[in-house]
Amino acid sequence: MRSHLKMPKMKMHIVLTGLVTGGLLLSGCSQVRGHQGYIVDPVLTNAIQPGIDNRQSVEASLGRPTFTGQFDENIWYYLSRETKQFAFNTPSPKEQMVMRVTFDSSGNVAAIDRTGLELVANVSPSGDSTPTLGRERSFFEELFGNIGAVGSGGAQGGSNDPTQP
DSSP: OGGGGOOOHHHHHHHHHHHHHHHHHHHHTSEEEEEEEOOOOHHHHHHOOTTTOBHHHHHHHHOSOSEEOSSOTTEEEEEEEEEEEETTSOOEEEEEEEEEEEEOTTSBEEEEEEEOGGGOOOOOOOTTSOOOSSOOOOHHHHHHTTTTTSSOTTSTTOOOOTTOO
16 A cells, blocks of 8 residues: 555655755845944934033943044944845845934034935946046056156256246
């Protein structure tokens, strides 16, 4: 009675291979979610108030900033980004929050700005080079283009006299 339920070994191998392959293909189509940066707690971020908080209270509430301003250390940034990705595609932003906290000269919070996905830009590079303004020069023009132009007395820029244009 059990003999009719037996499947030949070769057929069983094909069925198992098909199931494993199908499972791998379907798992490649699943969505991968990712997080980058600061983990936002809305209660804490909304509690920071200009004129009330200072550097110490902001750092105690939110922690160290994701990064500080490059030219002004009185600006702190807290960045949080949620991404989604299908299979091997490039991740795309799903949610984003950038909170900029500006301090005055005495270290008190002067302003708080928040932005989201509206400032995300898609940059798609073209080829292996970056297009620039200016003229195209060959290798030899680049190599020999300044011969005779630098240091000669009559050439442009050769005079050390500040009254000369």
